[in-house]
Amino acid sequence: MATNGKATNILWHKSSVGKLHRQELLQQKGCVIWITGLSGSGKSTLACALCQALYSRGKLTYILDGDNVRHGLNRDLSFKAEDRAENIRRIGEVAKLFADAGIICIASVISPYRRDRDACRALLPEGDFIEVFMDVPLQICESRDPKGLYKLARAGKIKGFTGIDDPYEPPLNCELVLPQKGINYASPCEMAETVISFLEEKGFLQA
């Protein structure tokens, strides 16, 4: 019997089919690829390219997209500070479940605060949280402005917009920084291959 957060009287149910069995079935290891970066930095594009490239190798992935999750699980959350933290916490918890299911879970979320990302990392077993930083300068993201959000933020119509009037804290020790140093431009496919090389090297693409 455990007391856990606000809930009491909870027992832990262990199933006889575990993560290892699921990984065996899928011939891969469950993990979380956490793509962080400014709006317009190419997170979703990389997520899709990665999903596609892994699918062509017969690997099962699932994308948790910050925007999409807000239409379902996190529809009750606003953009105020504590709700943003809760948004990230829930995505982290769901990503953890997907990794436990044996899936390569790709989370594509701005997640501007180091503290929140580190809390998600702490949920996963060592090595299973792969933080990918889309290191694209604000001026480039703003010039792309694919959703027209920077324009609204500059006009004061969106408050607390990351990069404009709210900080983005770049990772200090993430697993991958894209585009790689010395490369000014890399296509989404090329960046996806960089991530896949990392996964291969770490043994995630086999059971």
Place this chain on the structure above:
Amino acid sequence: MATNGKATNILWHKSSVGKLHRQELLQQKGCVIWITGLSGSGKSTLACALCQALYSRGKLTYILDGDNVRHGLNRDLSFKAEDRAENIRRIGEVAKLFADAGIICIASVISPYRRDRDACRALLPEGDFIEVFMDVPLQICESRDPKGLYKLARAGKIKGFTGIDDPYEPPLNCELVLPQKGINYASPCEMAETVISFLEEKGFLQA
């Protein structure tokens, strides 16, 4: 438009890997098996038996257990009325994501209120929410009392306990009632086979 290796002028299709592709990979269809019933009615036991039997057929499942989820995603929720509803809502939303990932998601939750279960059903495409009612009389559940919770509830140490001082609303139109009519006793394996026959008949065990 993207550059891909030596090829140029390639249109990038967003989220080109969809549910159908994942189902093709897994050779199954994603769905939610929602097991509802009193504490001690055998929900978790059925969930594990089902998971095991499907694994032996090479199918990928994942169990969302009401208690387990309270250790992570729903650790901020108590057992008061609105938190119970939110607990079910979030499990429904996560189950939906798992089904979308192509997985046979088994939710094992008391989920006493019809309204909450129906709200989860409404999240899924028609036919993809399979409600399984563990129709076990209170007196049997209470005599089992595997977690000692009925004893605590009777002693007034747990308030609002389903079946004791909080109602359980049986489903009116669920897909399966277990144990089946006329059968006084069925083993977890036999009940799992009943569910699997249903899945087979509805085409969930192939892409």
